[in-house]
Amino acid sequence: MLLGMNRLYSLTYSVITFVVLVMFLSCKNDVEIRTSIENELAKIDSASYVDPQYTIFRIDSLITNTSNINDAEMAMAWFYKGEDYYLNDQFFDAIQVHKKTYDLFNKLGDPYNKGRCLITLSAAHIHLKDYEIAQEYALEALHIAQLIQNHRIEAKAYNQLFHLHFLLKDYKKALTYIHKSDSLFKDSKDTTSIIAIKSNIASAHLQLKSYNKALKNYSEALTLSQHSNDTPTLVRLLNNIGYAYIEAQDYDSAEKFLRGAITVNKNINAINAAPFKGLGNLFLIRNQTDSAKINYQKALKIFDLKKNHKEIIAVSDKLISISIMLGDYHEALEEQMRRDSIQKLVNNIEKDQLLSFANVKYEVKEQESQLIHQREINETNRLLFSSAIISLILLLIALGFFFYNLKLRSAHKASELEQRLLRAQMNPHFIFNTLAAIQNITLEGNSIRSSNHIAKFSKLIRQNFDYVRKEKISLDKEMAMITNYIQTQQLRFNEKFDYQIKVDANIQKSAILVPPMLLQPFVENAIEYGLKHKQGKGVLKVFISKDNKHLIFTVEDNGVGRSIVARQLKVSEGLHATDIFKERLKRRGKGEEKTFKIEDLYSPEGAPMGTRVTFKLQVL
Missing domain, CATH: 1.20.1070 (Rhopdopsin 7-helix transmembrane proteins)
Structure with missing residues (x-):
């Protein structure tokens, strides 16, 4: 939908820009900024990078204390205020102010400053992960820049489109945009912008695993940074190069650059956690767990100081893994509790x-x-x-709203299905009973076993939350999750049943993608309504085979079978999960829901002896 709207937006902007140009030609505004106001705004702009919060106060004072302030002066004051909000990470306020500023510049007939507003609006929406609106603003800025032939705004618009597609993991498209930005700066003396562009090009190549190209661009940026005496940028580049060498598996070079970043930080009394985190990653890859732990703890301390919650969580996950590897389950549990808080x-x-x-x-x-x-x-x-232009604009707006509302309805339906799936998968009975079983193990004094089950249960919950938001996952991840789930159920029912999982050898589990959490509802039904009530040891079997075009999934148990009572229970409790499963298959649009089948199994004497569920997924 995002890319499908581009043509509509582009056409809309073309028509609206034509209308705006007609307005400018028919009614030019001669409002000018007084020299005293212009000088004061220049001073505020030069100080904004040092103390953006204080400059917001200065701008408000200027607006309040200036008599007879005109629209042009108000527009520029608001513009700098919006920029300072952005620099201060107050993105909501930046958007609100720049929308007002955009309207004033539009009224004044100032396309250059309109383009500058649009660049910041796009950047703020990217920070808020509102990517569709961010793309809309960037495309409008690009169109205005090309119309007035302003290469600087054009390059900035391409840079915003690079960031947008980079975050969407469309790295080839991102690389296309940043190369366009680079071509506009070839003869420029703006070293800061060139360094940023080189770094962005390197980042895209790194994601595409073109390590030599990534390192080449990082090295060019590093050389420019050294000549410009920009120490903070130099540190950032040293760190990025260290991470790039880690990806390229040149660990000695990676360590050299990361330690170089730490040394430069010490020389300028800067506090930066990124090099320590990089060394932690490096030592963990080398299986030097003690050194990895020390560096991760240093990074965590700095992230705590700066209240960088996202990085705190990422580093905590690494420390939990290291504690488990070192057999310190008590520390792992404490770190997990801290991470969850x-x-x-x-x-x-x-x-x-x-x-x-x-x-x-x-x-x-x-x-x-x-x-x-x-x-x-x-x-x-x-x-x-003319009525023709107005009708065309209204038609384009109506089409825009129609497609936008269509997307919203689809997104709402997908979100509702996601929530229903999560509620069905993680029901309270399962969670509470599993926790009770782990508690019993803990009370028995078997701390290692309880820690192992806590780790498995925690991983299961994280898998459910992570996978439910994804359209597809690899078959090996699905099998790993269902194995974890069955083992957790074995704990809950005190090893009342055994299980078998068999995947045909000709199936490449890591290469085949399937919708997540397909098997769990039927495994749960087999345990709850079949094996739970069986006298003696039960067996749960999960088979996956493949024909020419399909994966064939089979879940079979040798439980008590679907008695009248069990059927009533399934109608009241299990039907919801089955309906969600069928709805998910229908949304794939391949007719797979028609292959779903439940069979009652009987002994030769006619006695119930279990249940078999089968369905097929199209893979070609």
């Missing part, structure tokens, strides 16, 4: 940010409506456009 905090912060952004968007809508109303009253002479 940080994750809960992050979730709450993200929730508050979403609520805040919703309120900001509502306020912006109200203010936009007021500005539109005011313009209609004061600028009726600008509404003398």
